[in-house]
Amino acid sequence: MSSTEYRTGREGEFTYRGYDLDELQDMDLDEVAELLPARQRRTILRGLSEEHQKLLDKADGKGDEETANNPIRTHLRDMPVLPEFVGLTFAVYTGQSFERVEIEPEMIGHYLGEFQLTRNSVEHGQAGIGATRSSKFVPLK
Template structure:
């Protein structure tokens, strides 16, 4: 009989990988960049310059200007940002404006985005820059079909009623 090799000994590749994993230190967080700009640079950037680096759909939406509802939302954002800078925890900003583009000044603020039925709580992170608010509050529920009811199909005529 041939002797079978064991791969779990001290010299095996698997044990060496385990040892290497133990030696690795804590992971460092990579600084966030959006299209080559850091978050600090984005926050200092004028809105016209920011419009140039966002995707075309968002740029077109921003170029049209803001509606009165969006203007009200901007005022709420500025007020919440002032509170956050003072060290106070800002209240959730509730809005129906799902078509508002997320700008760098909105990062870190809590939002309640209306999905047609209720307000979905969202805390915006850096990766959300340049997207719409509505993307974070789905307005449609996923349908899970069950068994068909009486009269749903022609074949249901022959299904016994319980």
């Protein structure tokens, strides 16, 4: 593994840049920021907005079993996944609905929005009313 952010050790234990999950969760936010990729590090070091800080406080106050039934609802797709989020369930807004995202250790260093797509794939059907003659052509095979 060249410059990967995480890997599993020989025992199958998760590590992120040389630190296991317990060590990461014990670290201060500024110490964790130093391990994150540049964009996420800059987001944290410049200071989290009020909304981001509220989400962080809400996540610190929730237990694992509490969020399984009632996920933390958020519109903040640009919130970096931090070690204290591991094990929690978020409901991330996609522009139409809130979709559940269960945070796993491998998600550290990414954004919440990366795990819920906002666009659906388009599957074109047959040509409809008002289509030209050439677009109505459907091959037999």
